[in-house]
Structures are given as C-alpha cells and as structure tokens.
Amino acid sequence: MAKILAVDDEPQILTALGRGLARVGHQVTVARNANDGLSAAASAVPDLVLLDLRLPDLDGIEVVRRLRTWTSVPILLLSGAGTERVRIEALDAGADDFIDKPFSMDELRARVGAALRRSGGNGSAEAARAVITSGGVRIDLTNRSLTVDEETVRLTPTQWRLLEVLVTHPGRLLTYRQIIAEVWSSQHGDESRDSLRVHLRSLRAKLKDDASSPRYIQTEPGIGYRWLGDAAA
Numbered sequence: 194m195a196k197i198l199a200v201d202d203e204p205q206i207l208t209a210l211g212r213g214l215a216r217v218g219h220q221v222t223v224a225r226n227a228n229d230g231l232s233a234a235a236s237a238v239p240d241l242v243l244l245d246l247r248l249p250d251l252d253g254i255e256v257v258r259r260l261r262t263w264t265s266v267p268i269l270l271l272s273g274a275g276t277e278r279v280r281i282e283a284l285d286a287g288a289d290d291f292i293d294k295p296f297s298m299d300e301l302r303a304r305v306g307a308a309l310r311r312s313g314g315n316g317s318a319e320a321a322r323a324v325i326t327s328g329g330v331r332i333d334l335t336n337r338s339l340t341v342d343e344e345t346v347r348l349t350p351t352q353w354r355l356l357e358v359l360v361t362h363p364g365r366l367l368t369y370r371q372i373i374a375e376v377w378s379s380q381h382g383d384e385s386r387d388s389l390r391v392h393l394r395s396l397r398a399k400l401k402d403d404a405s406s407p408r409y410i411q412t413e414p415g416i417g418y419r420w421l422g423d424a425a426a
Contacts, residue, residue: 198221246271269290281368369416372417393410
C-alpha cells in the first residue's frame with residue numbers, strides 16, 4: 194500500500210481518484226487547491242503526488258518547483274490540453290510524467306504503479322542498476338560494456354553518457370534540456386538538441402531499436418525521450 198496525495202479542484206475527479214486507488218489498496222489524501230496540497234504533502238508525507246496542472250490559487254508548475262525543494266517523490270501531472278511548452282516547463286521543474294484528462298482508472302492505476310516501482314528502489318540506487326538486461330540487450334554500467342543479441346557493441350563516450358542517463362531513469366520522460374544538461378552541459382542550446390538527435394539515432398541503431406516501434410527508447414515528439422526497457426536485472 195502506498196500513500197498518495199491527489200490535488201485537483203474538481204470534486205468528481207478527487208472522488209474518482211480516491212475510490213479507484215483505494216480499490217487496489219492505496220491510501221489517498223485529497224486537496225482542492227495548491228496551498229492545501231502543499232500543506233498535505235508536508236504533513237501526510239506521501240509516496241506519490243497526483244497534481245492538476247491548473248489550480249485556482251497557484252500554477253501547477255510552481256507547486257512542482259516548491260515540492261522539489263524538499264521531496265523527490267514521483268509527481269504525476271493530471272493535464273487537459275496543455276501546450277508543449279507548458280509540458281516541457283513542468284518536466285524541467287521536476288514533474289515525472291503526465292496523465293492526460295480524460296483518463297481511465299485502469300490507465301491511472303498502471304501509471305501510478307509503474308511510478309511507485311521506479312521510485313521504490315531509489316534508496317539503494319545505482320548499485321541495483323549496475324547491470325541492466327532488457328530483451329536482447331545487456332548493459333553493464335560499471336564496466337561500460339554493452340551486448341546486443343550476445344554480441345559486444347562499442348559506444349562512443351557521448352553515446353555511453355546518453356545511454357546512462359536514459360537507463361538510470363527508466364520509464365521517466367526526460368526533456369531535451371534535462372538530457373543535454375547531463376550529457377553535455379546546460380549551457381548548450383539548439384545546436385546540442387541537433388547533436389542529441391544525431392547521437393540518439395546512432396545509439397538506436399546500435400541497440401537495434403526501431404524508432405517506429407521502439408522496444409528501448411521512445412520519442413515524445415517535441416519534448417524528449419523515455420527509456421522503455423527494464424530498470425535492472
């Protein structure tokens with residue numbers, strides 16, 4: 194069972210979230226505005242936060258920024274028709290992912306479960322992720338070795354840094370800016386976004402990953418990339 198905080202100004206959404214998540218054993222605390230949500234996050238200490246992007250008293254992105262000053266729990270944004278720019282800004286502020294409204298309870302429960310599984314190992318962190326296997330791919334981060342279908346594959350230093358960033362954030366949508374800051378530096382601009390696409394394309398080819406039907410790296414157009422493979426072996 195996990196403790197989940199749901200922050201939304203629509204009573205029917207909060208009722209659906211409370212009932213739907215309680216059915217699978219989660220304990221749900223609800224708040225109808227940003228300030229109540231921040232207070233509840235401090236007092237209830239949730240394992241995950243479901244946060245509406247549009248709240249009456251404070252912008253959802255600002256709520257994410259404030260939460261990220263003291264907690265690293267997963268934050269899933271409940272979003273209507275948010276623009277690409279707003280989504281990128283929210284992810285850069287520290288949100289983990291989006292769930293688009295309207296959503297089914299099956300989808301919500303699956304996304305919540307996946308986020309909780311990803312965060313559950315954060316305390317033991319990188320040691321558990323030193324060796325990663327997914328499909329025909331085996332990645333040894335300690336020794337920097339990669340095998341694809343039992344054949345050794347050589348990567349450039351930049352490709353290794355890119356792969357490490359992706360596989361150590363499994364399932365999380367990473368923006369171009371977040372990846373560039375890790376692989377190159379936050380000082381780079383659009384020219385590094387072009388470089389990122391080139392290196393990503395080469396990395397995909399070495400992983401034998403088809404961009405149109407990805408097994409490992411999924412493109413979120415206009416936003417960034419997500420590692421679909423397993424987190425650890």
